[in-house]
Amino acid sequence: MADTHSNAGAIWALGMTQIIGYGTLYYSFSILAPGIAIDLGVAVEWIYGCISLALLAGGLISPWAGGLADRLGAGRVMSAGSIGAAAALAVCGLASSTTAFLAGMVLVELASAFVLYSTAFAFLAQTTGTRAQPSITYLTLIAGFASTIFWPLTTWLLQTMDWQQVYLLFAGLNLVVCLPLHLWLSRFARIVAARPIETVAAKTPMIVDNGDLVFILIVLGFSLAGFVSAATLFHMVPMLGVLGLGTVGVWVASLLGPAQVASRLINMGFGQDLPATVLAVVSAITMPLALGTLALSAPSTAGAILFAIIFGLGSGLFSIVSGTLPLAIFGKAGFGKRMGWIGMGRLGLSSLAPFALSVALGAIGPKPSLWILAVAGLMCVAVFGDVWRRCRPIGQKVAAVNQPTDAVHRQG
Known part of the structure; x- marks a missing residue:
């Protein structure tokens, strides 16, 4: 019972850091971008070009960050990442030129690789034993409030502060709230490591038709999902305004968070199996x-x-799947690095999204741009459909293309 309570405390602490991390490093950008463009004297497309370059940098470093989480422990990596996140946001807040702001955004995305979901999921895989998959669901349930809190909060802060002061405030949140929590989580991980090794039998393994190809498909699927998600989330509030929703757009967009939470609650209640x-x-x-x-x-x-x-609803489920799918198929061994490679593919393609959609909105308008994103979404459906076809639990019939040498991947 004590272990259950301590695990719950760790998940709540991690959830708080994810709310602040995603809120300050990700969701706030679309609200701040128009004011940044005006003050720096550049087109808003240039500002979205900055985030595109920054996402690419974050993707390139993701496998290395995942490898560090495997070797050093995810708690330590997140602690260092909190310091990096605070420094990166401070650079953005102090930026007085386009070059300085670009440097700050690159640092923001580099820090994100160390503190957001990929590393948080690795922490849960390392510390919660056979409860790793439900623990990931609980974490995403808590962190789903990030957009609901930070889109309205950032909008409200801009009524009394400029964007630079908002960034400095957000830097303080990462330093004063997230860093102590991550340090405590690092200590929690050391305590868990000292416990006796679990002897509970592994869950039913999966039979995988061509494991290497399946992993490539998983990376491609999450990359397409990341492209659609990044393009939509970074532009959601201004795009709703262009479509005629006006100031109502920010409150409509704020429904995203409750919907994410609702999808995770539904999954917890009816989708565990x-x-x-x-x-x-x-x-x-x-x-x-x-x-x-x-x-x-x-x-x-x-x-x-x-x-x-x-x-x-879909975004909430994807947050769960991004951790549970590779864990279910490939297990815990090297989980952090696998998440890093998935992050590199996702962020690499996502890096094109904010700038590409910004240009598309100006060139062809919002509705044709939405249909282009929908086509990318359909491609994602096809990719994950193929992953589903190639992976089956033991006891289920597998596609006829399987050979006797098919790899069997057991969960940790």
């Missing part, structure tokens, strides 16, 4: 469905609300 491969397909389907709904219904407020709810 659903294979991660199936959940990946279900998650992918929501993206083109949501984007198509918005494109067909705009400027209807009801349609925008439905879009935000559907997209939020």
